[in-house]
Amino acid sequence: MAAYLSMGEAHRRIGDYLSRVTNAISYSDGAALASLLSVSSAPASTPLSDALAAFPDFPRLAGDRFPHLADFLVPLLRAIHSHSVQRFADAYSSFEKASSAFLQEFRNWETPWAMEAMHTVALEIRLIAEKADRELATNGKNPDKLQAAGSFLMKVFGTLAVKGPKRIGALYVTCQLFKIYFRLGTVNLCRSVIRSIETARNFDFEDFPVKDKVTYMYYTGRLEVFNENFLVADQKLTYALMHCNSQSESNLRRILKFLIPVKLSIGVLPKRTLLERYNLLEYADVVTALKRGDLRLLRQALDRHEDQFLKSGVYLVLEKLELQVYQRLVKKIHNIQRQKEPAKAHQIKLDVVVRALKWLEIDMDVDEVECIMACLIYKNLIKGYFAHKSKVLVLSKQDPFPKLNGKPV
Amino acid sequence: MAEPAKPEVTEEAKMDLLEDDDEFEEFEIDQEWDDKEEGNEALQQWEDDWDDDDVNDDFSLQLRKELESNAPKN
Numbered sequence: 001m002a003a004y005l006s007m008g009e010a011h012r013r014i015g016d017y018l019s020r021v022t023n024a025i026s027y028s029d030g031a032a033l034a035s036l037l038s039v040s041s042a043p044a045s046t047p048l049s050d051a052l053a054a055f056p057d058f059p060r061l062a063g064d065r066f067p068h069l070a071d072f073l074v075p076l077l078r079a080i081h082s083h084s085v086q087r088f089a090d091a092y093s094s095f096e097k098a099s100s101a102f103l104q105e106f107r108n109w110e111t112p113w114a115m116e117a118m119h120t121v122a123l124e125i126r127l128i129a130e131k132a133d134r135e136l137a138t139n140g141k142n143p144d145k146l147q148a149a150g151s152f153l154m155k156v157f158g159t160l161a162v163k164g165p166k167r168i169g170a171l172y173v174t175c176q177l178f179k180i181y182f183r184l185g186t187v188n189l190c191r192s193v194i195r196s197i198e199t200a201r202n203f204d205f206e207d208f209p210v211k212d213k214v215t216y217m218y219y220t221g222r223l224e225v226f227n228e229n230f231l232v233a234d235q236k237l238t239y240a241l242m243h244c245n246s247q248s249e250s251n252l253r254r255i256l257k258f259l260i261p262v263k264l265s266i267g268v269l270p271k272r273t274l275l276e277r278y279n280l281l282e283y284a285d286v287v288t289a290l291k292r293g294d295l296r297l298l299r300q301a302l303d304r305h306e307d308q309f310l311k312s313g314v315y316l317v318l319e320k321l322e323l324q325v326y327q328r329l330v331k332k333i334h335n336i337q338r339q340k341e342p343a344k345a346h347q348i349k350l351d352v353v354v355r356a357l358k359w360l361e362i363d364m365d366v367d368e369v370e371c372i373m374a375c376l377i378y379k380n381l382i383k384g385y386f387a388h389k390s391k392v393l394v395l396s397k398q399d400p401f402p403k404l405n406g407k408p409v
Numbered sequence: 410m411a412e413p414a415k416p417e418v419t420e421e422a423k424m425d426l427l428e429d430d431d432e433f434e435e436f437e438i439d440q441e442w443d444d445k446e447e448g449n450e451a452l453q454q455w456e457d458d459w460d461d462d463d464v465n466d467d468f469s470l471q472l473r474k475e476l477e478s479n480a481p482k483n
Contacts, residue, residue: 123435175433179432179433182429182431182432183429183432209441210441210442211436211440211441211442214436215433215436218433219433222431238452241449241451241452242449242452244449245436245440245442246449246450247442248434248436250434251433251434251436252449252451254431254433254434256451257431263455267457267460268455268456268457269455269456269457269459270454270455271454271455271456273454274451274454274455277451277454278451291459292466292468292469293468294468311430312430312431328460331460332464332468332469332472333472333476335462335464335469336464336469336472336473336476339464352476355475355476356472356475356476359471359472359475401460403460405457406457
């Protein structure tokens with residue numbers, strides 16, 4: 001509980017905060033303004049929040065002193081107060097009002113001096129909305145604030161993503177929107193912002209700040225993984241990896257978490273040291289399975305980490321690696337035969353494959369194996385043909401197991 | 410309505426459900442870094458030429474044994 005605060009002292013502190021906000025606006029000091037708007041990271045008790053608790057008439061104080069900014073300042077103080085007493089849904093509603101008023105002012109300022117403050121508002125509204133939704137869900141109410149924050153940020157995006165000096169701030173807001181849409185599971189809403197970013201004629205993507213480009217490429221890369229566009233996913237996630245701050249271990253790990261399955265699907269394997277370095281050992285057995293042609297190990301690895309892979313949305317990508325593992329297994333059989341009987345090595349009896357699979361605890365009959373081999377041939381993972389009657393796969397003498405060379409299966 | 414006796418516990422449980430491990434961590438709002446330098450060693454740690462013809466690893470040796478031991482006489 002806050003120590004006793006005299007009315008006079010409370011009045012002074014609130015007045016001081018309001019002056020700092022209005023001074024930052026008068027002097028076009030974006031950084032100072034931004035730091036005054038960080039509502040959600042404040043500790044439960046601050047000199048200002050104690051003063052707001054001790055002086056309930058603070059809205060009138062703000063309205064009387066700065067009538068021209070009352071639409072912004074009054075709800076801002078309310079948001080700070082509600083947040084400090086952990087009434088997050090109330091804090092959200094007030095902060096959204098303050099944000100709308102701020103956006104109105106921001107539109108009228110010709111230069112982008114207040115971009116940092118606008119970005120702080122964009123971040124804060126998302127963070128406060130998340131807290132509000134948790135509170136609402138806990139109380140059995142409909143958690144709809146994050147969605148509302150998304151609608152507000154679309155307005156901010158609309159203000160920024162136009163020709164002119166403010167456009168450089170649009171990508172940051174895009175990234176906040178991505179975070180909301182991924183959290184809410186409404187990733188299809190990303191499409192219109194992406195189109196607006198990528199079709200801009202007067203603005204080069206490379207001119208955006210690097211931190212926003214990295215975040216953008218991480219999210220659009222993940223979208224491409226969901227859409228199974230592995231080549232584009234590879235480009236975007238590799239871009240994110242290349243440009244990410246090398247100090248940011250946790251973000252590098254997140255990028256790799258998606259880049260690894262993408263690379264695997266185009267036949268490129270991460271080294272063991274990479275998996276260890278970023279604690280991504282859930283992929284270690286998958287990699288070993290690919291190297292060996294060990295279908296059992298692949299299935300075990302998918303089984304063991306099923307929840308995790310499903311949650312990140314990479315399960316289906318990894319499941320599709322099975323064809324590559326089959327290819328590898330047939331190649332192993334071919335190599336073993338070649339050592340023993342080089343003349344007949346290019347003839348693989350399906351029966352032999354059935355036995356190898358049985359050894360790996362996978363029960364399949366000759367017809368099923370034939371079906372899989374047909375698929376491998378169709379996907380150009382094996383070059384050869386069937387002697388259907390004698391149940392033999394005849395491998396091409398030239399390059400019977402084409403490499404993917406960075407192409408998806 | 411039941412009195413929320415220990416709201417912290419309930420809230421934390423819900424928070425876990427709402428956590429998203431894959432959410433990209435915010436960079437500081439004014440954070441910039443030099444991305445010209447050949448940055449992340451993670452870019453170097455990939456092999457695209459791993460597909461060798463070696464059949465002397467454990468897995469291959471066992472596979473060979475298996476295929477030979479069960480080979481039908483012909």
